[in-house]
Amino acid sequence: MDFKDYYETLGLERGATQDEVKRAYRKLARKFHPDVNKEPGAEEKFKEAGEAYEVLKDPEKRAAYDQLGANWQAGQDFRAPPDWNDGFEFSGGGYTEANEEDFSDFFETLFGRARAQGARQQSSRQFHAHGQDHYARITIDLKDAYEGATRTISLQAPEVDASGHVTLKTRSIRVNIPKGVTEGKHIRLAGQGTPGIGQGKPGDLYLEINFRDDGHYTAEGRDVYFDLPITPWEAAMGGKVKAPTPNGVVELKIPQNAHAGQKLRLKGRGIPGKSAGDLYAVLQIAVPPAKTDEDRKLYEQMARQMKFDPRAKLGV
Structure with missing residues (x-):
């Protein structure tokens, strides 16, 4: 325009x-x-x-x-x-x-x-x-x-x-x-x-x-969304992590084999009302950088042992 x-x-x-x-x-x-x-x-x-x-x-x-x-x-x-x-x-x-x-x-x-x-x-x-x-x-x-x-x-x-x-x-x-x-x-x-x-x-x-855009929360009606970073091992094995909400810190249970973009719903934790909204934690998998030789060796070991191909379904 x-x-x-x-x-x-x-x-x-x-x-x-x-x-x-x-x-x-x-x-x-x-x-x-x-x-x-x-x-x-x-x-x-x-x-x-x-x-x-x-x-x-x-x-x-x-x-x-x-x-x-x-x-x-x-x-x-x-x-x-x-x-x-x-x-x-x-x-x-x-x-x-x-x-x-x-x-x-x-x-x-x-x-x-x-x-x-x-x-x-x-x-x-x-x-x-x-x-x-x-x-x-x-x-x-x-x-x-x-x-x-x-x-x-x-x-x-x-x-x-x-x-x-x-x-x-x-x-x-x-x-x-x-x-x-x-x-x-x-x-x-x-x-x-x-x-x-x-x-x-x-x-x-x-x-x-x-x-106000605080760079963290996004509201859609009464529902509220925020990105929650987790580690690859938390995504794979599951576990409990602390997460911030607009009205306090809560403990969230991460399911096993969670994936990026998966939404965890906290019922009734959205904007209050006669019918309160929900709060959604949108999982984002944070990949640790290989900063040292030890880090690189650990990644190389994972690559040899896990035989994981994220592009297997693409036929390449």
């Missing part, structure tokens, strides 16, 4: 004001509008300008886009970091009548979820004077899901200052992380969204849960 430099598309510097964004778009829209310009490529440039304007005219999307930094070049291969918008507030609205079919995959990757949320919120606001709901993603430790926790988080929301520049306003919120929460679920903070109109109630803030 190619990175889109929306500032370059509109011919702007990154510090351009919101008024400068509007003027640049209108100039390009008039120049490349399909009803005016019949040259090859004009319609594509018109669509690209519309997409860039859709992002940069909206303080929320512009501030979120700016979070990616200025080091990316247009056309450069891009993959959005999984935590690129953690702690960033999106309101429910802010999307125009632009034709979403004209948006690139790059736009969809960054803002597709927020646009869907905005569509739901705008639909409800046609009948109610409630404030807009806000959405943000927060990252927590897996241990918080096991035990529950209270955390203070910082959220950033954009606003336009008196000079027309987009700035970020930070606020801190005390959040109760419920025991048993799973990745992708939302915590609702009532009344923490946009204030209502007139006597309308304020909107809510929805925090989407993301688990």
